[in-house]
Amino acid sequence: MEYFQGWRDDALWLCDFCSVMCKIFNSVTQVVIHAITIVNGNNYDGKFKLFAKSGFQTVWKRRVLIRSFSTYSELEARRVVVTGLGVISPVGCNVRKAWSTILQGGCGITRLEDEHYNNLPCQIAGLVQDGKDGGKFDVTNYFSKSELRAMAPATAYSIIAAQEALEDAKWFPEGEELKQMTGVAVGMGMIDLVDVCETAEALKKGYNRVSPFFVPRILPNMAAGQISIRHGFRGPNHTVSTACATGAHAIGDAFRFVQRGDADVMVCGGAEACISPLSIAGFCRLRALSTSYNKTPEKASRPFDKDRDGFVMGEGSAMLVLEELNHAKSRDVNIYAEILGYGLSGDAYHLTAPKEDGTGAILAMTRALKDAKLQPHDIGYINAHATSTPVGDAIESRAIKKLFGPHSNKLAVSSTKGAHGHLLGAAGNLEAVFTVMACYKAWLPPTINMDNPDELMNLNYVPNEKQEWVECTRRVALKNAFGFGGTNASICISEYKEK
Template identity: 65%
Template sequence: MLWRIQRIKVTSSAMVSFQQYSTTKRRRVVVTGIGVVSPLGCGAQHAWNRILSGDCGIVRLPDDRYGTLPCKIAGLVKKGNSDGELNINLHFADRELRTMAPATVYAMVAAKEALEDANWFPEEEEMKQQTGVAIGMGMVDMEDICSTNESLKRGYNRVSPYFVPRILVNMAAGLISIRYGFKGPNHAVSTACATGAHAIGDAYRFIQHGDAKVMVCGATEASVNPLSIAGFCRLRALSTKFNDEPLKASRPFDKNRDGFVMGEGSAVIILEELDHAIQRGAQIYAEVLGYGLSGDASHLTAPNEDGLGATLAMSRAIYDARLQPEEISYVNAHATSTPLGDEIEAKAISRLLGKHGGVAVSSTKGAHGHLLGAAGNLESVFTIMAIKTGFLPPSINIENAIDAKNVHFVSNIKREWNHQKRIALKNAFGFGGTNVSLCFSQYVS
């Protein structure tokens, strides 16, 4: 069977046109499990309920080490025994914790929930070989590096033999593979704040191309420490005006935004070949339709002012999904609450999708902060849940929205998603000019 789709052309002015061409049918890929460790709590349903309620997980940093820094707030994973809190000792023995960085711990917990949700614990060797892992990390644990350097000053034997494994960005993927015996592709992405979305997109293509039938994918991050906060403050990237009002600090698309708020956590998604999921009676949350990538090729940290990089990524995801722009009714934006980035992304969305009658847009970072490498995957979970439930998650803290033609911000309160077929884009952009957009859709047999 041939599919009629349109080839995209993008000019230097970021305008997009499409030409018809044909290609063959491909393997379909669906989402069958999700797991979350986040500032909004542990457990995908728990975090989703808080998102829809307009709650916020950003807090003032309690440590005196942040006292002299301009930014004193972050989105932290809450530890404890109450509902939604993380009790690490229920998951790992002390000897295991010595071998893992906090980010790896978060990924292992999220992966366990996702696998349980998907009911995927294969015992047959063939299926273990057909199951892969793609878990990325944006930054290594600088706290570990600093403390180990201090240990080295006291003597070589003070350096832990697990130091190197703890700071490798691929170790979360490796340990998940080892724990469950998954012998398919073992992959780790590190593309700054686009990491989690790239991991999902790469896993989607592994299944499409027949490299695996099931992929455990996502990213993890635990980079809230004085050195990283200081570094981002020196870049003038973090919010500093709301230290005494942390719940109001992260405000994507609001005119009074002044920078992002760092967060930590992990989200893991189980992707599966459709026929395989149907044969085993798996639940299906949504379908992955497309994956688009681009590079700004312009600046270390700032996006192209004309939004060309974002436009390219979104248009390529639409092209890969074999859709028309007017079929996209929601965009879960990357928007981090920075003065420059939010404006540029909104204009790119307006240029590509606004002319078709407008599109709903929100960024959930107002509720949980910016999880850096784990942002795109956590927000993909919320996009998937929106598709499954028919409710659009709000951008909280929008008091005076920026101007963007035919962009309808989901401001402060959840909104019903009344479309015959719910189709969304999820954007993620990273330092170095790396851009990615994923296209998710309501599953239709």
């Protein structure tokens, strides 16, 4: 008994030790059972004796069950890496095209030509470009008419982005056990309001005019459900809807699922396709949208610029494949980056405005750093939430200065929303893809349209042109995402290095 006292805080090691003992003796010995009891500080003999009858295979496959008897603090967290990326966005409909457009300072924001927008204060948006050319989106290449009747546009975007990410990761498991350890976490900020309005009109002509697919189309969890069904993934099937923090929360939650052993692989991200006269009217009534650049839409979204006057709505989807490190290494696949930490917070202040002292942003970033076991001076780049609103950009900038202190002068901080607009529920995940690529390629994406820097904000915002991420021990970044209701998320992402 005393021999095992030194491992009382390492439940995973003891789980592996059990496996070795089972290989040798084809059973779990009483001394190992007692050692596990010491680790947990409670008497779990009865539970673990059940494993003795089935031998090594049962114990090894039931590691998650063994973990459930231990507190998370007693477990050695698994490392989580990014092995696949997929994008459908206003700046390109694959990762290569989107990343190239971002680095070149391109813009996907255009004027809305439909006459229903003519009387609205904002008449611009970041739209997914339809067409058959490379980097554009042709929905008929992917779905039949009958399939499209059963899904919202955002769901279609998510399915295609997930397909690209899975192909990138080379992950199409065939075995049942592999499918059971592969999950999906996809968020959506808003449902398709056009569908709701059209169905409300149809209802006036009789209830039988309402499509039987109406409810499945507007459920936010259907993107995750459709991806899971198409690929047979039976791991966690999870959906988040936290306004503009949705995509980041979906990635963070997926990170936790892999880290804690609920899955070995997670497809995660967000999708949004809610641009309509009604949604734009609603955001205009909140005075949240840009209204001064309808004739020059490519200039409208200008994070951190003195002349910013609101955000520009965008649409699309972005997906990441997160994978347990050893699982990825065993497949010999490319590793883009590693997820090191995840922080959440709430402002507890206002329905739509962040607290002026930046408390929520500071807490989220601080918790992400703590989770990653890092200090502020370890961070080299922050992909900001910065949506191009006068208040929000200033508060986030002040929060960064307050948390990082003198080190903030060495940071690079940029927002890519000038190029693609604000994708709401798909913003955090699209920008996380660009943050991953920054860590992977050592290029910092620019903040375009920053022609007149706000004198109250004096950080390196990577204005207008990409910057090389200069040599450092390890490229480490934070990706921030904040949403209405005071919900905040920050994800710590780094280049992958063996420890």
